[in-house]
Amino acid sequence: MEKENTGSTIPESTKPNRKYKDSVFTALFGSKESLLELYKVLHPEDTEVTADDIEEIALENVLLIRRYNDAAMGVRDKLIILSEHQSTINPNMPVRILLYIAGEYEKIIKRNGDYKSLYSSKLITLPAPEFYVVYTGNNECVDYMHLTDAFPEEYRNSSFLNLDIKVIKDEDKNNILGGYIAFVKKAEKLKRTQGYTFTKALKEAVAWCREENILAGFMEERSEEMMELMLEEWNIEDAIKYNREEGREEGIEEGMKKGMVYAYYEMNMNTNEIAKKVQLTEAEVLEIIRKKDLR
Secondary structure (H helix, E strand, C coil), rough: CCCCCCCCCHHHCCCCCCEEEEHHHHHHHCCCHHHHHHHHCCCCCCCCCCCHHHHEEEECCCCCCCCCEEEEEEEEEEEEEEEECCCCCCCCHHHHHHHHHHHHHHHHHHHHHEEEECCCCCCCCCCCEEEEEECCCCCCCCCCHHHHHHCHHHHCCCCCCCEEEEEEEECCCCHHHHHHHHHHHHHHHHHCEEEEHHHHHHHHHHHHHHCCCHHHHHHHHHHHHHHHHHHHHHHHHHHHHHHHHHCCCCCCHHHHHHHHHHHHHHCCCCCCHHHHHHHCCCHHHHHHHHHHHHH
């Protein structure tokens, strides 16, 4: 039976099928319901949109990083890509988005059977793109980022290839996007506080969100998963930074696993369960804990 045409230019076969681990960011925006909330923040003027208009899109991990910090959706005739800038300003975000949109358009053309039309007089229809970056840092940050900034200075006024990204930094606790920014900033601030472990910082950040009614549903249903994802992110960052500063040969994966053992141990998880989560033997877990206690 032929499928009913909904008018969307996004093929249904772009449903998420990730090979890489989620981050807190992608876990939060990992359902049609949460993407609908996100869309309403970006487009409050669209009062008729429903979950049926939302199509989840799985972005290809073009940079071969461990985790996704990006989300995408199709909404009628729009294709929206949202990336997390995190706390450090990255001027290469427009280049990253360019690689994403080129890949997504190629997939759409292939799946719609339009490849031959590229060489014909028929105009191919593509969804209109929108690009956003979420910034959770405390430094000054521009309102828009531009691909042309990557060009040699004398060509930055070129109109041949433009790609602009809106930077979102508003901590509006009453919506899903502002609530996420507020949560990350609170957690990062606590993490930098003297005497705070990663686990203690996250526990207090989650408690604060509950008191302030921030991301209420997500915190109620998935706070444990969220803490594990954030701990893994922090431990990866910490392992990379430590290895770079110390000139150590220890692998990032090994350093991250040690950090997760410490974090789970602080959460009063038994060593057998820790071993299963970090894919080590229980003897290896006990040895990591023993060495930490000896410090």
